[in-house]
Amino acid sequence: MCYNKVVYIDYTKGFNGSKNFYEVMQMIKKEMIAMLLAGGQGSRLGVLTTHMAKPAVSFGGKYRIIDFPLSNCINSGVDTVGVLTQYQPLKLNTHIGIGIPWDLDRNIGGVTVLPPYEKSSNSEWYTGTANAIYQNLEYMESYNPDYVLILSGDHIYKMDYEVMLDFHKQNNAAVTIASMPVPIEEASRFGIVVTDNERRITAFEEKPAKPRSNLASMGIYIFSWNVLRDALIANKDESELDFGKHVIPYLHERNERMFAYEFNGYWKDVGTLNSYWEANMELIDIIPEFNLYEEYWRIFTKSESLPPQYIAKDSKIEKSIIGEGSEIYGQVINSVIGYGVTIGRDTVVRDSIVMNNTTIGDDCELDKAIIAENVTIGNKVKLGVGEEVENDTKPQIYNHGIVTIGEATKIPEGISVGKNTVIVGSFEASEFENAELPSGRTLIKAGEKQ
Amino acid sequence: MRAIGIILAGGNNHRMKELSRKRAIAAMPIAGSYRSIDFALSNMTNSHVQKVAVFTQYNARSLNQHLSSSKWWDFGRKQGGLYVFTPSITQENNLWYRGTADAIYQNLSFLKDSHEPYVIISSGDGVYKLDYNKVLEFHIERKADITVVCKEMEPAENVDRFGVVRMNEENRITDFEEKPIMAKTSTVSCGIYIIRRRQLIELIEKCAEEDRHDFVSDIIIRYRSQKRIFAYKMNEYWRNIATVKDYFQTNMDFLKADVRNYFFKQYPDIYSKVDDLPPAKYNVGSEVSNSLVSSGCIINGVVEDSILFKKVFVGNNCVIKNSIILNDVYIGDNSHIENCIVESHGTIRANSYYKGEDGIQVVIEKNDRYVL
Numbered sequence: 001m002c003y004n005k006v007v008y009i010d011y012t013k014g015f016n017g018s019k020n021f022y023e024v025m026q027m028i029k030k031e032m033i034a035m036l037l038a039g040g041q042g043s044r045l046g047v048l049t050t051h052m053a054k055p056a057v058s059f060g061g062k063y064r065i066i067d068f069p070l071s072n073c074i075n076s077g078v079d080t081v082g083v084l085t086q087y088q089p090l091k092l093n094t095h096i097g098i099g100i101p102w103d104l105d106r107n108i109g110g111v112t113v114l115p116p117y118e119k120s121s122n123s124e125w126y127t128g129t130a131n132a133i134y135q136n137l138e139y140m141e142s143y144n145p146d147y148v149l150i151l152s153g154d155h156i157y158k159m160d161y162e163v164m165l166d167f168h169k170q171n172n173a174a175v176t177i178a179s180m181p182v183p184i185e186e187a188s189r190f191g192i193v194v195t196d197n198e199r200r201i202t203a204f205e206e207k208p209a210k211p212r213s214n215l216a217s218m219g220i221y222i223f224s225w226n227v228l229r230d231a232l233i234a235n236k237d238e239s240e241l242d243f244g245k246h247v248i249p250y251l252h253e254r255n256e257r258m259f260a261y262e263f264n265g266y267w268k269d270v271g272t273l274n275s276y277w278e279a280n281m282e283l284i285d286i287i288p289e290f291n292l293y294e295e296y297w298r299i300f301t302k303s304e305s306l307p308p309q310y311i312a313k314d315s316k317i318e319k320s321i322i323g324e325g326s327e328i329y330g331q332v333i334n335s336v337i338g339y340g341v342t343i344g345r346d347t348v349v350r351d352s353i354v355m356n357n358t359t360i361g362d363d364c365e366l367d368k369a370i371i372a373e374n375v376t377i378g379n380k381v382k383l384g385v386g387e388e389v390e391n392d393t394k395p396q397i398y399n400h401g402i403v404t405i406g407e408a409t410k411i412p413e414g415i416s417v418g419k420n421t422v423i424v425g426s427f428e429a430s431e432f433e434n435a436e437l438p439s440g441r442t443l444i445k446a447g448e449k450q
Numbered sequence: 451m452r453a454i455g456i457i458l459a460g461g462n463n464h465r466m467k468e469l470s471r472k473r474a475i476a477a478m479p480i481a482g483s484y485r486s487i488d489f490a491l492s493n494m495t496n497s498h499v500q501k502v503a504v505f506t507q508y509n510a511r512s513l514n515q516h517l518s519s520s521k522w523w524d525f526g527r528k529q530g531g532l533y534v535f536t537p538s539i540t541q542e543n544n545l546w547y548r549g550t551a552d553a554i555y556q557n558l559s560f561l562k563d564s565h566e567p568y569v570i571i572s573s574g575d576g577v578y579k580l581d582y583n584k585v586l587e588f589h590i591e592r593k594a595d596i597t598v599v600c601k602e603m604e605p606a607e608n609v610d611r612f613g614v615v616r617m618n619e620e621n622r623i624t625d626f627e628e629k630p631i632m633a634k635t636s637t638v639s640c641g642i643y644i645i646r647r648r649q650l651i652e653l654i655e656k657c658a659e660e661d662r663h664d665f666v667s668d669i670i671i672r673y674r675s676q677k678r679i680f681a682y683k684m685n686e687y688w689r690n691i692a693t694v695k696d697y698f699q700t701n702m703d704f705l706k707a708d709v710r711n712y713f714f715k716q717y718p719d720i721y722s723k724v725d726d727l728p729p730a731k732y733n734v735g736s737e738v739s740n741s742l743v744s745s746g747c748i749i750n751g752v753v754e755d756s757i758l759f760k761k762v763f764v765g766n767n768c769v770i771k772n773s774i775i776l777n778d779v780y781i782g783d784n785s786h787i788e789n790c791i792v793e794s795h796g797t798i799r800a801n802s803y804y805k806g807e808d809g810i811q812v813v814i815e816k817n818d819r820y821v822l
């Protein structure tokens with residue numbers, strides 16, 4: 001465990017050039033601290049990240065994506081976490097607060113939100129993953145760590161970082177990269193590590209055309225502190241300093257001891273709308289591979305004190321999970337429903353994700369839709385009807401037939417919406433031609449950011 | 451707020467039968483996600499009372515666990531906060547709380563060390579929402595010594611388990627009878643009082659000198675003609691859980707849309723301790739209608755007109771009708787439960803059959819549980 005130790009420095013030997021011979025020095029020390037990268041927009045989640053950074057997007061009925069790495073931290077005994085924020089941080093900041101839900105409100109350590117800040121010279125935004133860490137060297141130094149754990153805020157998984165740290169120590173490694181086996185035909189989508197028999201990394205390939213191994217990097221690193229510090233300082237002038245592109249190749253060149261820690265549990269990058277949808281749907285299997293109901297590795301979140309859910313007479317719920325305080329009068333099949341949601345009478349919700357505090361009227365039919373928070377959908381609305389047509393603006397984001405409804409959207413009564421569509425904004429019935437939005441169309445109210 | 455709060459949560463009564471064996475009434479689970487003391491506590495915090503003492507005595511483990519952190523009710527503060535007082539041995543005293551007045555007497559320093567002019571006393575077993583500021587305004591306006599919050603019950607309702615009051619046209623209480631054989635009116639005391647702090651200290655000290663220990667009979671009833679005791683009438687929902695039947699009915703009230711909206715949707719909210727439980731999960735074969743389901747439940751069977759508290763597991767082909775299943779109960783496959791209250795942490799074996807024939811049956815099953 002990485003709980004704080006207070007180190008008393010032997011003043012007779014001096015410390016860091018301490019001049020005062022009689023000064024008894026006392027210093028905080030954490031064996032390992034975590035730095036969580038949560039500043040990215042996650043533009044491949046489309047309109048879901050218009051008003052919030054990707055780590056703040058809700059997931060699985062009551063969580064937000066950042067809950068998973070934060071819960072992993074506290075469950076692994078890492079009680080000092082710096083969260084690096086930049087893009088649309090309001091929701092993230094409110095969610096994290098002082099870290100109470102994860103027991104990360106500590107006297108020493110705990111969670112600290114680290115936005116970019118102005119300096120006497122060279123003020124800049126976080127320009128890359130490693131640059132963000134570089135700009136917070138002082139924060140890390142204040143805990144005098146032996147190891148630094150680098151995490152990203154957009155993965156769904158449960159992992160004991162302490163086991164990974166043990167692996168790091170055993171190998172006397174400079175860097176350990178968490179990696180997992182993927183099917184070899186998919187390997188060219190990932191950063192691939194090639195290792196020898198002892199798991200020492202011999203080569204590192206970013207999205208190789210012909211992968212030499214099927215071990216994909218998960219974007220989770222443990223660095224020995226002095227290695228990280230020296231590498232960041234040596235490369236500080238690199239533009240958009242990035243771990244995968246610059247820091248790891250730099251250390252590899254210098255022949256530092258780099259090891260691959262193999263992880264075999266559930267791990268899902270929810271970077272695209274389709275993978276986000278899939279990861280949600282995997283939660284509703286009878287015994288899901290990713291099980292939220294396990295006692296020994298709980299996922300914590302900022303739960304508001306909410307009433308139980310009410311399931312009315314003549315409603316039907318099958319293969320679904322439903323959040324607190326929701327009221328269900330219609331049918332919910334194969335779906336993930338957040339908290340505070342109302343689903344009207346004779347409405348059918350199928351294969352969909354409905355986020356917190358959304359209201360859906362009566363007699364609606366929803367198929368394969370992702371509906372963000374605080375949306376209002378009128379009566380007799382149909383989502384996901386007709387043939388699949390490629391999206392007209394961003395087919396690389398809106399695909400797989402998913403209907404995406406942005407935050408706080410209002411859809412009036414009686415509208416039919418096709419597949420691969422996007423709607424954001426508050427609309428009147430007159431703004432729809434023939435009361436429909438055909439498949440593949442994008443409808444974003446003027447003034448709304450895309 | 452110019453008042454401090456006292457919540458009397460020490461009580462137990464035999465009319466709750468097996469249900470109170472393991473907990474004080476104030477810790478009885480209500481409406482899926484709450485415990486009865488949450489209502490008084492939330493009213494205190496929503497009325498901006500900053501300093502609240504809870505007096506507990508009977509089997510307080512469950513209650514203490516619930517109150518282990520005051521942050522859920524926003525009492526985790528440097529100024530004021532939540533105090534839990536259990537009886538303790540001191541130089542002068544080594545007795546349990548012998549009654550409500552005695553409980554206050556034994557903790558009189560809490561009152562003496564405060565500076566707020568008024569004290570709000572509430573029982574911990576009422577299910578209600580009330581802005582105490584309104585009661586305090588009434589108290590000041592009437593120049594009352596003590597204000598008792600009262601509720602007019604339905605004429606059909608049997609009120610013999612309550613304190614029954616009679617008042618004159620200006621709401622001054624002229625008669626107060628505790629648990630009368632024949633009630634003269636249908637106005638009952640809700641067990642919520644406002645009184646000036648110095649007045650309370652004086653009355654409690656006098657009571658102790660005379661070796662009297664009960665707040666209702668030795669203060670309110672005894673002083674009803676000497677002191678100006680007024681009744682504040684409350685018209686909103688109020689229920690007190692004193693019997694198994696009351697308890698069942700109070701819970702079932704939450705299946706009605708108006709009660710649910712009043713407590714769950716209208717401002718202000720009721721707060722409770724937050725458990726980090728996953729959302730409820732409905733598997734193939736689940737058929738739920740007119741029921742409340744709390745977080746952490748996994749449902750594989752039929753649930754009708756029932757309330758499932760947190761972390762209930764319902765097995766395949768189960769039928770649960772008109773029942774209350776308390777926290778963390780495991781119900782094995784093919785079981786039938788009707789008109790029952792299933793005690794918390796129970797494990798019901800597969801193929802069990804329970805049906806309350808005349809009235810509500812309380813089911814306590816402590817079987818070994820292997821896997822969940």
